Amino acid sequence: MAAISTGTYTAAGVSPLLQYRNSCLRITSARFKIASAAATTGRSTNSIGQQPPTVPMSNNSITDSTELEQTTTLIMKDFMEWSKDMIASGSDGGPxxxxxxxxxxxxxxxxPLLLYLPGIDGVGLGLIKHHKRLGRIFDIWCLHVPVTDRTSFSDLVYLVEATVRSEHHHAPRRPxxxxxxxxxxCLxxxxxxxxxxxxxALILANPATRLRESQLENLITLSEVIPEQLHPSMVKLLSVTTGVPARVAVAIPGSGHLLQQAVAELFRGDVAFSSYLSVLADVVPVETLIWRLKILKSAASFVSSRLHAVRAQTLVLSSGKDHLIPNPEESEKLRKMLPNCEIRRFNNSGHALLLEADFNLVTVIMxxxxYxxxxxxxxxxxxxxxSTSEFDSVYQPYRWMEVAFNPVMISTLENGNIVRGLTGIPSEGPVLLVGYHMMLGLELVPLVSRLWNEHKIVLRGIxxxxxxxxxxxGKMPxxxxxxxxxxxxxxxxxATNFYKLLSSKSHVLLYPGGMREALHRKGEEYxxxxxxxxxxxxxxARFGAKIIPFGTVGEDDIGQMLLDYDDMMKVPYLKALIEELTGDVEKLRYDTEGEVSNQDVHLPIILPKVPGRFYFYFGKPIETAxxxxxLKSREKAHELYLEVKSEVERCIDYLKEKRENDSYRNIMARLPYQASHGFDSEVPTFDL
Structure with missing residues (x-):
């Protein structure tokens, strides 16, 4: 086997890969530049572990949202065309x-450095939809395994390992x-x-760690037994492994249909299949696909015997409709075996999750x-x-709240004038918004979305x-x-996070009432x-933050409390459930006495009403600069604290009084107006 030493490989004649050190071969096309990692970066003497070259980018690309948004236009066809271009550009030779x-x-x-390890296609362009956005937060290197290469799985492990060790030596504090x-x-x-x-830090997208009871196991077995003249049909069967989320089944010779016809029937109606097949058939030899199926089998076996040694932080991305690998079962197995593992499930996605149109990898990671x-x-x-598109994609499922509750927002200018909208909230931080937490925190979505949509302010909630x-x-969600x-x-x-947010001049959202306020009892509204x-x-005061007290009203117009905490604690089963849920989470305010100190975790039973309307009133900014x-004096600080609390109560009282004069308070009154003026139009409200 190859021996690893600091900064270099010592080859023992096992593989050409291990001897490939000093070549400066580069393959250039209109879209990418590939190298054997032998660029003269000066970062390491290990040619395998050195940084691959790229064309320098302007710093403007970091904030150029227009350029970042263009990534969303890439589709499966681009992946296919770019793959063909990439392979053809350099005859795809070498290790x-x-x-x-x-x-x-x-x-x-x-x-941090991100090393992308592709599926058995080996092209390395699986992040094509995510390059721009990922490239803003990662230093991206993609592994490319040429179609003529026959490197074993163990030697691929050594290659990636050499790069990891070299980069860790260069920057030991960087993940x-x-x-x-x-x-x-598996790699x-x-x-x-x-x-x-x-x-x-491992991000595993539908990892092929379990072949048992999978379609891939059937394909591997099939590749070993079918006659050589039928090998071209494997191209059709294997196309799904490089990114086409389609239905997969194994056609058994002797069923009365030619294998080619049976496979074609399986993929009938798959939009991406026909265009992908032409690329794959042109550039990837059948022998290569069969070879890679075989090393996939050895890879799964290799990993299964070593999972107990994995200590890395792991995020598993699991598709619910992966017809190649039983990923829901395998992801759960990984979660139980790995000490620091989480799962994110995508129930309507297929095997090629990273290439699906509505999947955003950065959103998932964040x-x-x-990160x-x-x-x-x-x-x-x-x-x-x-980015704008990322916010829109996250906000879209909550958009119904904007229509159903049609929030009214008013704010106060520094001169004391009350205005519609959020003009009174300073655009420059540090700013601390302190207010009332409505039942279940229902005010959060409209508050966060309005600040973003109107002023591109990111509100950092405590x-x-x-x-x-x-x-x-336990039973927590x-x-x-x-x-x-x-x-x-x-x-x-x-306290540390609060300190860092204010020192970074953020807009911070704070609810002093916390969970006790958001899970209040009957008759405790507002x-x-x-x-x-x-x-x-x-x-x-330490950072001169502006404090903005605010009140919110509307929870009593959308639901009526049927069972609150006191009612639920009288039912033995519900009491036991609450105690179990509370034991699953960390407690706060150990140094605080009274009912505010720690609220038991529970979910009140609420009867929905025909929706009314949400109202927000942001008071005049209070300067601490x-x-x-x-304010180092406890007495002075407490006086200001009581002033802020009193102002929040005043904002709530103002809204409760004013909403009585809003003729569009009920959704049944708003709908005709919105139907005639557009659902994005501003619905009138009370006079200020």
């Missing part, structure tokens, strides 16, 4: 090598991401098992809090604001830890339920449950 796509944006400072798709998932797990001391630039996640430093972790497995909130910038409550001591004033020394 495996790394390349960086030219259409990647210039990465941010200290961006290295391994994004493995299908066969590449990523194998490298992680052999390098538990290196900070690796929502899962899986970090150091050994530990920094919720402030590692946050990346969404949230309960239950949205980020569990103390144990899966963490993925809160991905959208985390994607939009929610951070777990802590009542504040704030702690006795001031919790935020002195921190805000220049008051740092004054």
């Amino acid at each position: 495996p090598r790394w390349f960086s796509p030219l259409d990647c944006a210039a990465p941010m400072e200290d961006s 290295i991401y391994l994004l493995g798709e299908s066969f590449g998932g 990523a797990l194998a490298v992680a098992a052999r390098n538990p001391h290196i900070d690796l 929502g899962a809090n899986f 970090r630039r150091g050994r530990h996640l920094d919720f402030v430093r590692d946050f990346v604001p969404p 949230a309960h830890p239950l949205m980020f972790k569990r103390l144990r497995e 899966v963490l993925s339920m809160y991905d959208d909130y985390r994607f939009m910038g929610a951070v777990p409550v802590s 009542k504040l449950f704030w702690p006795e001591q001031s919790e935020f004033v002195r921190m805000a 220049g008051r740092k020394e004054e």
Whole structure:
């Protein structure tokens, strides 16, 4: 076997790959530049582990949202055409090598390295839809395995491992991401098992770690027994493994149909199949596909015996309609076996998840809090604001709330004038919005979306830890339920995170009443449950943040409480359930006494009403700039704390009174107006 030494490979004559060190072969096309990783970057003496060359990008690409949005126009046909172009550009000879796509944006400072490990197609263009956006937050290298290459699975593991070790030596504090798709998932797990001391983060898209009871196992068996003259038909069967999400079945010779006819019938109606087949048949030899099926079998066996050694942080992307591999079952197995593993399920997706039109990889990574630039996640430093398309895709499922509740928002200018809209909220931070938490936090979606749509302000919410972790497995909803909130910038409550947000001049959302306020009892609508001591004033003054008190009204117009916490605790089964749920999450405010300290986790039973309307009133900004020394006094800080609380109560009272004069308060009154003026039109409300 090959021996690994610091900075170089020592070959033992096992594979041409291990001896391929100093060549400077480069293949250039209009879209990418490939190299055997022998570019003179000066980062390492290991030619296999050196950085692949790319054409320098302008720094403007980091913020050029128009260019980033163009990524969404790429479709399966582009993947096929680019793959053919890439292979033909350099006759696709030589050993495996790394390349960086030219259409990647210039990465941010200290961006982690992302190594993309493709499926058995080996082309390396599986991220074609995601290059621009991923390239903003990662230094992307893609593995390309030429069609003529016959490198074994173990030697591919050594190649990736050499790159990982070289890059870790160069930047030991920077995590290295391994994004493995299908066969590449086996490759990523194998490298992680052999390098538990290196900070690796694995993203596994439908990993082919389980062939038993899969269509791939049938295909492998079929490839070993069918006559050689029928091998061309394998192209059709194998096309799905490189990205076509289609129905798969194995046609058995002797069923009364020619194998070719049976396969064609399987894929009838598949839009992508016909165009893909022409590319695959032209550029990928049948012998190559059969070879790679065989090494896939050895890869799955290799990984299965080494999963116990994997210590890397892992995110498994599992498709519900993957007809090649039983991924729901396999992903659950990985979650149980790996010590730091989470799953994100896509029930309506197929095997080629990364190539599907409505799949956004960056949104998934950010929502899962899986992006970090150091050994530990920094919720402030590692946050990346969404692009316009990303926000729209996340917001779309909640758009009905805009129509159903048609929120009215008014704010206060610095001169005291009240105006429609959010003009009174400063565009420059640090800004601290402090307000009332309506039942179940229903005000969050319209609040966050309006600030983004009108002013492109990302509101960083201080949230309960239950949205980020569990103390144990239990009956709490899966963490993925809160991905959208985390994607939009929610951070777990802590003094450290609060400090970092204000120091970075963010717009911060704080609810002092927390869960107790959002899960209040019957008759407690619009009542504040704030702690006795001031919790935020002195921190805000330290950074000169503007405090904006605000009130929200409308929960009593959309539902009526049937069973609250007190009612549920009288039912033995519900009481036991509440106690179990509460034990699954971290508690807050250990130093605070009273009912505000820690609210038990429960879900009140609410009877929906014909929707009314939500109202938001943002009071006059309270300046803390220049008051740092004054507010160091506990008495002065508490006075300001009570002032903010009183202002929130005043905003609520104002809205409760004013909404009585809103003739469009009920949805039945608004619908005719919206039907005639458009559902995006601004519906009138009370006079200010």
